Amino acid sequence: MxxxxxxxxxxxxxxxxxxxxxxxxxxxxxxxxxxxxxxxxxxxxxxxxxxxxxxxSDQRIRVPLIRDHQDRGKSRKASWEEALEKAGRILAIARRPLIFLGSDITCEAMQAGLLLGEYLGGVVDSGTSISDGPTVMGIQEAGQVGATAGQSKIRSDLAVYWGANPLESMPRHMSRYAVYPRGHWTRRGRFDRTVITIDPRKSITAENSDLHIRLKPNTDYELMSALLTLLHGRSPHPSVENVTGISIDQMNEILEIMKGCNCGVIYLGSGIASCNGKHRNVELALHLAAELNEFTKFVIGPLSSNCNTGGFNQTASALYGFPFGLDFSRGYPRYNPGEYTTVNLLRERDIDAALLVSSNLDAHLPATCAEYLAKVPTVCIDVIPGPMTQFADVVLPGVIDAIECEGTLHRFDGVCIYSKSIMDSPFSFAASNEHILNQLFDVLLNLGVVSGQKQYQYNYRALPNC
Ligand code: SF4
Structure with a gap:
């Protein structure tokens, strides 16, 4: 078939x-x-x-696992009901659990996770806080002159990758959306497009660009400030050449290309958000794109390489008004990046249990944070075994969202895409990650009455399926 x-x-x-x-x-x-x-x-x-x-895959987690502390911490197979109840108890007795929702799950599962976190009075965070958080904050500060990937594909004849390496992080971005497709001004595809990469590293994307601006690391803010100064018809201080490693002549050259195109797109990668300046870099880049519209059409957009990172931002913003790192410990949502975000909570040892859904956190956490996470009771919902499932107290087999169940994803340009499933979930006990989280919620509702450990004063919204 x-x-x-x-x-x-x-x-x-x-x-x-x-x-x-x-x-x-x-x-x-x-x-x-x-x-x-x-x-x-x-x-x-x-x-x-x-x-x-x-x-x-043969590697796939197919049965629930429970860590047996009386058997030297070895994991043993468990029934679905037993594992679910154990997971519920871990979360029910926690005073401040962290619910971490990875980027691979659908918006529906994210909504279920957010409602669970609200009910528990915990903290709900996502992959945004460890990858694209500064980009989201920059957009909140400065606004975004944006376009869909389709509009960029048809209209643009200049692509600027700033701190991005799509050939490795989003391999088909160039061929499907940005560089190779034919468009209104680019009848010959790549031959009619100019590609500039601004990156301290000589990445594979840089090698395939027409112009590689190899600035010194952590000087994006200075380079953007100088470009804006030149755009305003003034000369930046000559010291900017030493600071950034880019001559003023070369800056003028970049600006001439930008001003001379019919339609340009700046793609912001995580490089710009993770170096010094963080969200201020993004804010300045957004101003640069906005001001370039005095000369020609220019748009800008983040190139979030994880699947549904934007989905969490959108879902959380729609439900609570904040895009990531939501703290419900006072019964209402609070947002303060740097305090209620995963790395900071773990570094400050400010949580006492964790629910990790498709987290892939091992690739991102500093060692001290991972060490602390290994010490607190943890429930993991995951598809493939990894370091996080190794130390989890309960491992629940995850469903591959958007392959084994349908759901909504947000593309890198913010467009909402509804994905149908191509096969059924392999488990009789769970149809999707949303279903797993809703079952966990039901367990908590039962335990909440019995244990009395928590005061459920929160404004729980009884949405369908919850
Ligand atoms: S969506 Fe899938 S096929 Fe397309 S670039 Fe990303 S990983 Fe590759």
């Missing part, structure tokens, strides 16, 4: 042209040389390919 136009949840590009061929019953390998596991995936990049293969 063949399924066409499948949406890939591998990264923020959400490519919607994937073709999946199912061989046999979906378990047999096609041949000995190809690790296809019953699936032949066409059009996807390596990352997307790996994402789809998770569904039939």
């Amino acid at each position: 063949t399924t066409r136009n499948v949406i890939c949840p591998g990264c923020g590009a959400c490519c919607d042209d994937i073709r999946i061929d199912f061989i046999g019953n979906g378990n047999a390998k096609e041949n000995e040389n190809e690790d296809s596991h019953g699936l032949i995936i066409k059009n996807a990049c390596k990352m997307g390919h790996a994402k789809f293969l998770q569904a039939t």
